[in-house]
Amino acid sequence: MSETSTFTALRTRLFSVAYRMLGTRADAEDVVQDAWLRWHDSDREAVQSAEAWLVTITTRLSIDRLRSRMAERASYVGWWLPEPIVEFDEHTPESNAERASEVSMAFLWVLERLSPEERAAFLMRQVFEHDYADIAAMLGKSEAACRQMVHRAQQRVQQQTPRFQVQKEQHHALLGRFIAAAQLGDRAAMKTMLADDVQLVADGGGKVNSYLHILHGAGRVAGSFWSLEHQYPQQVAYRQARVNGEPGLVRYVDGQLESAQSFRIENDHIVAVFIVRNPDKLTGVPQTIF
16 A cells, blocks of 8 residues: 555544544644655655554644643633534534544533643544554653543543433434524523523634633523523524534624534533634535535
8 A cells, every 4th residue: 555545544533633633624634634645755665553653643743732732721802712623514424523522512622621642542442443552652652641641531531421421312302402492582481491501612712702700500501592582682593403413503794604513411401501702613514604
């Protein structure tokens, strides 16, 4: 197999690693491109496993890129959310290749709480199922240190992720009912679908108006949807879509793209809402309703 075909066959996997590490398409694509350049210049006869070599390089490059982005994210206006991957066709090859729970907005939001090396160790072990010897070689650490990092990261992730997988049909149905209530401006109906301790995280990046604090409680979250409908009567429209592998919503105001939204659901109630409004993160989404 040629160097190009070998890399092409692994490109989707490399992008999956880089995107989960970095949370933006542009950074992930840059890392994958850097990995290609290093692969092109490498002594491939000395490489025992092309996949192991490329995943290691991609992981190390992602750690370096994430470290360089930490200062930028620290000064980011409001809350930083990953760039959403929005698909209106549920049967694309990319959709079939991903397990939604491992790329969901809720999952990536939790990963933002980890250090770059913790994030890499956790992903390599829990998502990509590498053994600790491989992870230790990737990170230049002992196996014991990697086990400890994964253990700490797993504790944090388990505290903030759903305990039960929600069926896609149930997720779709709940969002359908929620859209109907939102478009009617029915706060009472929306509240019945929201957990009492629901939270809403919005990312405007200082480019558009957005909440700078996390909203807590069914009343406040329902009120945020009601207020937009009240401000723009008959002008707010929703489309259901896959957002990071899970059923989500894309919202348009007066025909123009306003946000992409992801929902975490437990026990048939919405427990978290993630709304990306930063236009820089929505360039891959249709800008006008269709």
